[in-house]
Amino acid sequence: MSDKEPKPLTGKQLARKPRGFPDKREALIQSQAKLVETITGVYRKWGFEALETGAFEYADALGKFLPDADRPNAGVFSIQDDDEQWMALRYDLTAPLARFVAEAGQSLGRPFRRYAAGPVWRNEKPGPGRFREFWQCDADTIGAPGYHADAEMIAMGAEALRAVGMETGEFVIRVNTRRLLNGVLDGVGASNPDTRLAILRALDKLDRLGIEGVADLLGEGRMDESGDYTKGAGLGAEEVKRVLAFAQAGADTRAETLANLTKATGDTEEGKAGLVELEAIAKALEALGAPEGDVVIDPSVVRGLEYYTGPVYEAELLREVTGDDGKTYRIGSIGGGGRYDDLVARFTGQSVPATGFSIGISRLAAALAIMDETPKLDGPVVVLSLDRDNPSVALSTAAELRAAGLRAEAYMGGANNMGKQMKYADRRGSPAVVMVGEDEIAKGTVTIKDLEMGALKAKAIKSNEEYREARPGQIEVPRGEMVEAVRKIVEAQA
C-alpha cells in the first residue's frame, strides 16, 4: 500500500538484458512446450511420476560436479541467504533429486521413478547457441541396481526422440561405461593422473583429428597446421595401438562392437567389469526392442559431469543443417545420462543405485527450429475498431466469435484509421478481419475480409481505383451468419 506521487518519466534506464538469458517468442515457446509434453508423455508411459524441486538448493548440497569447476562457485549462480548460508541455482535436475531422495529417506519407497522438466542455470561464458539458462527434461530411477535399468533409460530416450519426430539415421544414442575407460587406462599402465587425462583428451578428439592425429597425441605429441605443438601422453607404440584398437572398436551391431572391445581391453579388472555392464545393457536393449541404429556402443563417449559411476550415454542428432549464414552445422549432443550410484551417498553415507536420462529441451527446440520450415502463423481474427468513442460493438462482436470457439480479439490499439488496423492484423497472421461500421449496423450486417484470399486476388489488380472497387476477399453477410462465415474462412486456411 502506498500513496507515492507518480514517478517522473526520465527514460534513463537502459533497456538491456544480461547475456545468455534469451527472450523467447511464440514459435519457439510452442515448440518447446510440445517437446516437453511429448517427452514427459513417454516418460509417464514408462511408469515415471512427476517430481519438481525448487530453483535454489544449498550450494554444498548441490556439490561440485560440473566440468572444470575447480574454482569455488564456478559454473553456478550463488547467493548468500539472510542466514548467511550459500544457496545456488540448480545446474541440472539430478543433484537436487539426490538431495530430495536423501531428505525423504526410506518413506519414499524404492524404486523411486520420477520425471521432471524445467530450467537449469549455468554461470558460464555465453556465446552463439550457448545460454546461461536452458531447459532439461529428465527421468531417473532411484534404487535400481541392475544394468537393465540403464538399458531402460537408453531405450526410453530413443523412444522419446522418435516421439518428437526423429527417424532412423537422424539420431543416435552412444553408450559407454566409465569402468571400460578405466580398464583401458590401467591396461596401458597409465597410473599418473596427468597421463590418464591426456589419453582421455586425445580420445575425445578422434572425430576432429582422425586416427593419425590421435595416435600422435597418445605418443610423443602433435604439431598442428599452424605450427602449434601439443605435448602427447607419452605412450609407447604398443600401448598407442591398444588404445586405438579400443577407440575403433565400434561396428555395425552392438554384439560385434562388444566382441571387438573384448579383444581390445585386455584383462584388467576394471575392463572386465565394464564389459559385463555393457553386455547386460546390450541384452536388455534386445529385450526392449531398441533398434541397432538407435543405440550403439561407442567406447569414445566421455560425459562431462563428474558424478557418473558406471554406464554413460550420449544422445546426438546426426542431421547436418544449414544455418542463416549458409554454413553447414552438425547439431550434435542433445542429451544423455548415466549411472550415479554415489550421489545420494554424499548425504546418507550409503550408496544408492541410481540411473537417469536427460534431454536438453532448449537445444532440441533450437535444432528443430533450424531443421523444420517456419510454421505458419495462426493469428486471431481481428475485429476492427471503427468508432473510437464507442468500442462496445467491436467488443461484443469479438466476444460472439470467441463464444463460438474461434480465436478473436477486438483491436485494442490507439490507431483510428483502418489502414493501420489492417496492417496490425496482417502482422499477427490473422486469417480474417471483421468490420462493423455505421453502415453495417444500420443494415444488420457485418463485413468480413479473408486476408489470405484478399492478398492473392490483390496481386492481379492494377490500380488503386480498381482495388477500391473490387475489395478483394471481402464479403458482407447478415450479422446472424457472421460466425459461420468466419469459421469457413479460418478452416479453409488451417
Add this chain to the structure above:
Amino acid sequence: MSDKEPKPLTGKQLARKPRGFPDKREALIQSQAKLVETITGVYRKWGFEALETGAFEYADALGKFLPDADRPNAGVFSIQDDDEQWMALRYDLTAPLARFVAEAGQSLGRPFRRYAAGPVWRNEKPGPGRFREFWQCDADTIGAPGYHADAEMIAMGAEALRAVGMETGEFVIRVNTRRLLNGVLDGVGASNPDTRLAILRALDKLDRLGIEGVADLLGEGRMDESGDYTKGAGLGAEEVKRVLAFAQAGADTRAETLANLTKATGDTEEGKAGLVELEAIAKALEALGAPEGDVVIDPSVVRGLEYYTGPVYEAELLREVTGDDGKTYRIGSIGGGGRYDDLVARFTGQSVPATGFSIGISRLAAALAIMDETPKLDGPVVVLSLDRDNPSVALSTAAELRAAGLRAEAYMGGANNMGKQMKYADRRGSPAVVMVGEDEIAKGTVTIKDLEMGALKAKAIKSNEEYREARPGQIEVPRGEMVEAVRKIVEAQA
C-alpha cells in the same frame, strides 16, 4: 573430462533445502500444469501470443516496485555478474515485459498482446503457504490507451477462472482505480503523505475491523481489545463520514455502485477522472457480457505493486475451506492486475499505455488441492521381476504393454521377493501387476492380478491359507491375450 578417483562416501552433507522453495509431487504438478494449459488456452483464444523472458534481468531494469522495498535489493534475489553489474531474479512477469518492449522498440508493432507463464522469485520471509518461488500466468496488452482494454483484461480473467472450474459465487474480481482513491484523499483535504497513508491503511482494514473500527482509525485513533492504541488519521467528523460513504459505496450492480461513488467522491479533479475510467470499464464489461457476480466495482481495492497508474483489479476466491488443522480459511487473492502506463517510459521517456492481468498459479493450485478431493492415483501396470538373473522377460513384457498404449514398467528395484514388489505396485497406485514366471513361460501364459478387485475380495477372506488358495483378483491368460486382459482391468478402474 576428468579422471578423478571416485569420491569417498562420507555422507557428511546435510540433506536440506532453503526455506520457501518447496518440492512438488505428482498431484500438485499435474494440477498446476493443467491450470497453465487451461488459462493460457483462454489467453490465446482472446488473441494473445506467447512471450517469455529469462529468469535474470539487470536489477536497475527491474526497478523497485515491490511493496515495502525501500531498502536496496530488498524483496529480490540479486547477484553480481562477472562484469560487476547487478542482476536480479524477476519478481513478477510485468517488469521484464516493459524491458522487452523498450528494447524491441517500434519494430514490435502495437498493440503487442502477449501471455506468459513461469516462476517468479521474491526474497521475503517464507511461512505457511508463503513461498519464495511461485508461478504466475499473465496476459498484457501494450499500446492500448482505452479503458475497454482494462475491461477486456478483467472479463478475460473471469473467463479464465471459470475455465478452471470456478462457478458463480466462488470467485469475484474487484475493480477500482488509483485516481478515485486520490480523489477521495484530495476531497477530504489530506495533502500530507502520512495522513494519506493512514487513510489508505484504515480503509484496508474494513473487512477486519468493521465500520466503527475504521471510523476510529480515520479520526482520533483506536484502542484494540488488548489495550494497544493506534493513532488515527486525524480527520474531522464530516471527512470521516465522506470517506466511509466512499468505502461503503459497493452495491448489487456495477451501475448502482457507480451512482453511490458519484455521490461520495465529490468533485475533485482526480475523483471525476477516476469515475470516467470506471464508467468506461463498466460499459465495456457490459459489451463483453461479464456477469455482475463475476466482476464488481469495489472502492476498497488497493494493489501492492507500485507501478500501477490507473485501474487496478483483484481476483479473489470466496469459498471457505477447512485446512488439515480443522480450521476454516478464506483463500482470498489469487491474482489481479491493472494499468501501468509509465513502466515502459522508465526506459524510453515516453509513456506507453499498457494493462495486464496475472493469475497466481501456485496459489490457485494450492487452493484447488484444498477444495477438491485428492485425485485417485493412476499408477503404471507393474510387471514383476521374478528372475533377478534374467530381467529380459519382464522387460519385453512391459514393452509389449507400452506398445499397445498402456502405461507400464518392469520392476526395477533390488527386491527379489514378490511381497515387496507387490507392495511397490500398491504404493504406486497400480491398477494391475503382471507375472511371468517359469511356470507361465512353460505354459505360454501370463498371470495378471487386478489390484483393486484383489483388495476388495481379500477383505472377505479370513485366513492366510484361504488367501493363498483363492488368489483374489488373479487370473491366468494365454500370453497372446495379455494386452486385452490388462486393458480391460485398467479401463474398468479409470
